[in-house]
Amino acid sequence: MKLPLFQSVVYTAMLCLFLWPAAQAQVSINETNADPDPSAMLDVQSIDKGVLLPRMTTDEMNAIVDPAPGLLIFNEETQSYWHRDATQWCEISAGAVPPAGLLLNKDDCYLDTTLIAQALCEYPGFGPSCIGGGFTTTSIWQSFTAAEGGSLTVVGVDVSDFEMTNPGDDFLLSLEVYTGEGTSGTLLYQSDPLAIPALGYFYFAIPYETVALSQGSMYTLNCVPLTTGLDGWGWNQEDTNIYDGGRSSYGANQDQEFEVYVTNCNTRYLVQPRSERGFVNLSSVDTLFFADGTYTTTGINALIRDTDGDTKVTAEQSPDEDQVRIFLKDEESFTFSPGQIGLLNNFSTVAIGGNIDLGDRENNSYNTLLGQGAGNLLTGRENTFLGYLTGSEFNGYNNVAVGPVAGFDAVGNNNLYLGNYAGYSVSGSNNVFLGQRAGYSHNGSNQLFIENSDAGPAAALIYGEFDNDFLRINGTLNLNGAFAFPTTDGTTGQVLETDGAGNVSWGNKTLDTDDQTIDQLSLNGTTLEISLENDGQAVQTLDLAGINSVQTLLEDADQDTRISVEPSPDADLVQMRIAGTDAFEFIDGKINLASANILIGSDVGNENLRTNASGNVIIGQQAGANSANPTRPETYGGANVFIGQGAGIGNYGDYNLLLGASTGIHLNGSYNIYMGKSVGLNQSESYRLRIGGYLGNTLLYGEFDNSLLQVNGTLNINNAFSFPIADGSTGQILQTDGSGNVSWGAKTIDTDDQTIDQLSLNGTTLELSLENDGQPTQTVDLAGIDTDTDDQTIDQLTLNGTTLEVSQ
Incomplete structure (x- = not known):
């Protein structure tokens, strides 16, 4: 009688433990007492029964500690056998398994479970609001609790800010995933650097089955900046605890905005080597697997496609076509032929280079962008940008920019920028800037700059104004190498004359006027005609028709805006009324203002200054304007002088002198003098002197109340x-x-070893020099000494320090 199968296995295994070493090592379990097959250590034979392996769930399978390669179990959830390879669990597929393959999952399987921890940013008092996420050069982390088990596939982080010392450098982030809260747990994954070109959400794709999450366990996402020259960065936070399953590195009651995507889809076959979503290495793939269980082994080298077939790349769609085609959204978008790239998209924008976000393709169309970051975040149409970051963050139409960072952060239409940083951060249209940094940060339209620096109109080599037909040479103008014009003006009445050797200079004109007479002087009706003898000019005419027409008033229809000449007899003034109020009066070489302030410039000042303050002189676009700073939104004060674009924005104080663009922004104080670009930003002080330059660096600093003057540099x-x-x-x-x-x-005056180098008497002159005293030979006139020399002797000759004493 045969034992039951399970008991046979147990008894046989126990018997094998006690057998002597020379005993048979093979085991046979059957109902016929048959010997085991020579190739098998264990041979189980039956015609009506099977062998049951350990049966468990996926979580129980993943919980096995240090599983050995070759371990075999039956998964009750997938109803399939799974084996362990060197690194992970693999499902044993039905049917023949190809030697290598690529798993292609649909998006709804790849992003199967989503955890999004974010809230709508609103104004304080009306709901949750963003608080920025700090500003740091180090890493920031956020922990979370896995709602379900599965494979971590995508992590999204909301970048709120970053600033680079060099605006052209890339900002790079790396993602780390740790077990537990914080970064002291086990490191599960570390991504390659991800370039962050702008603010907002960015996503890290994690290779499938690299990070396995267990339901209910806590994990930490750690973002590490990898860029040198980083001034700081931020990960968006909320001012409320929006997510109760974790915390931020900033505190237990704060959370970063993040997204986590997890899949628990069952793979049909493990990809070797693994591929991140969207990246395929066909050199190691001979079979394509799809999420519905089908696969193909044909056409792999000629076709790459997604699961629904609307995005694909084909090589030679027809025999010997010699073309590569790219289809996006089931439409042929690009063709590649020898030496040619064809563009077939609906909006006809060509973008070649990395880190280019085209934004609204329909409105930002017909652009040609070539270069890393060229035209990134562009707003506009029909632009051509060539170079690194050229035209990045540009806003405008029909512009051409060639050269690294040319036209970066610029605004305008119909401009031409040629050169490194040419037209950088400018605002204006119909300009031509040629040269390295030509027109840098210069605002205006219809202008020509030819220069190799950021010099302004008064210093650029060539400056022009197309709308005024004006061209200026800021230097020497030479024509054809023959002669050069002077660089300064002459005095009244002088003329240009040459010396015949290439030098043209101003000189006094010598015209013989003795025989110049009036050839013709006549009045025909209201036309006066005059010509001079030998002047080489045609008869000159002057129309006198309106000479007796006098108009003293110019006004609009409702008469509240007007210009009047001599509003009363012999007043000898011109008066200008605006909106019913006398605003200006021109009299005796003066301009009188009705306002207590003088405001000149676009968007200059604010209503508070115009109605409540007095004594201010503000000149420059947006100078003295209100600020967006919520803590000090309104410019206030009197007796201030602001000159320069944006000077004194948000100023709160009196008697301040601010000279320079963006100087004294958000200043809180009085009796200050600031000079230079962006000097004195966010200062709270009084009686101070600051003179600086580019980016607000203070070269000369003073404190009037403390009689202090400080040079921050070399004097x-x-x-x-x-x-x-x-x-x-x-x-x-x-x-x-x-x-x-x-x-x-160290001071060195050593007199111990000083000796007399020279002591001589020439006539009545005594000459003396000392060793190493650094002084020329000293002389003493002895002419006044007694001339009787018979008994003259030197009673005393001593050297006290540097004093020679002589007595007779």
């Missing part, structure tokens, strides 16, 4: 010598090397 006197920029040690003195360099050094 040079008349280009002869420069002082050091650091203090010396105790007792050191300043000394020069005679070549313009003054430095701290």
Whole structure:
């Protein structure tokens, strides 16, 4: 009688443990006492029964500690056998398994489970609001709890801010995934650097089955900046605890905005090597698997497509066509032929280069963009941008920019920028800027700049105004190498004359007027005709028809805006009324204003200054305007002088002098003097002097109330010598090397070994020099000494320090 199958296995296994070493090592389990097959360690034979392997769920399978390669189980959820390879569990498919393959999942399987922790950013008092997420150069993390088990596939982070020391550099982030809360747990995954070209959500794609999440367990997402030259970055936060399954590195009651995508789809076959979603290496793929269970082994080298077939790449769609075609949304979009790229999209924009976000393709159409980041975040049509970051963040139409960073962050239409940084951050239309940094940050329209620096209209080599037919040469103008014009103007009445050797200069004109007479002087009706003898000019005419027509008033229909000449007899003035109020009066070389302030410029000042303040002189576009800063939104104060675009925005104080674009923005204080671009940003101070330059660096700083003047740099006197920029040690003195360099050094006046180099008497002149005293030979006139020399002897000759004493 045969034992039941299970008992046979148990008894046989126990018996094998006690058999002597020379015993048969093979085991046979059957009902016929048949010997095991020679190739098998264990041979189970039956015609009506099977072998049951361990049966478990997917979570139970994943929970096996250190599973050995070759381990075999039956998955009750998938109703299939699974084996363990060197790194992970693999399902055993029905039918023959091809030697290598690629799994293509649909999006709804790839992004099967979604956790989104974010809230709508609104104004304070009306719901949750973004608080920025800090500003740091280090990493930021956020923990979360897995709602379901599965494979982590995508992580999204909301970048709120980043600033680079060099605006052209890339900002790179890497994602790390840890077990538990914080970064002290086990590192499960670390991504390659991801370039972040702008603000907003960015997504890290994680290779399938790289990170397995267990339901209810906590994990941490850690974003690490990998860029040198990073001034800071931020990950958007909420001012309420929007997610109770984790916390931010900033605190237990704060959360970053993030998205997590997890899939628990069952794979048909494991891809070797693994591929991130959207990246395929066909050199190791000979079979394509699809999420519905089908697969193909044909046409792999000629076709790549997604699961629904609307996005694909074909090679030679017809025999010997020699073309590669790309189909997007089931429409042929690109063709590649020898030496030619064909564009077939509906909006005809060509973008070649990385980090280019085309935004609204329908409205931002017919652009040609070539270069890394060229035209990124562009708003406009029919532009041509060539170069690194050329035309990035541009807003306009029909522009051409060629050169790295040319036209970056610019606004305008019909412009031509040629050169590195040409037209950088400018605003205007119909301009031509040629040269490195030509027209840099210069606003205006219909202008020509030819220059290799950011010089303005008064210093650029060639400056022009197309709308005024004006061209200026800021230097020497030479024609054909023959002669050159002077660079300064002459005095009244002088003329240009040449010396015949290529030098043209101003000189006094010598015209013999003795025989010049009036050939003709006549009045025909209201036309006066006049000509001079030998002047080489045609008869000159002057129409006198309106000479007796006098108009003293110009006004609009409702008479509240007008210009009047002499509103009363012999008043000798011109008066201008605007909106019913006398605003300007021109009299005796003066312009009188009805307002207590003088405001000149587009969007200059604000209503508060015009109605409540007095004594202000504000000149420049948006100078003295209100600020977007919620803590100090309105410019306020009197007796201030602001000159420059944006100078004094958000100023709160009196008697301030601010000279320069964006100078003194958000200043809170009085009696200050600021000079230079962006000097004194966000300062709260009074009685201060700040003189700076580009980006607001303060070169000269002073405190009027403390009689302090400070130079933040090197002080040079008349280009002869420069002082050091650091203090010396105790007792050191300043000394020069005679070549313009003054430095701290120890004082050395050693008189112990001083000896007399020279002592001589020439006539009545005594000459004396000392060793190493650094002085020329000293002389003493002895003419007044007694002339009787018979008994003259030197009673005493002594040297006290540097004093020579002589007595007879």
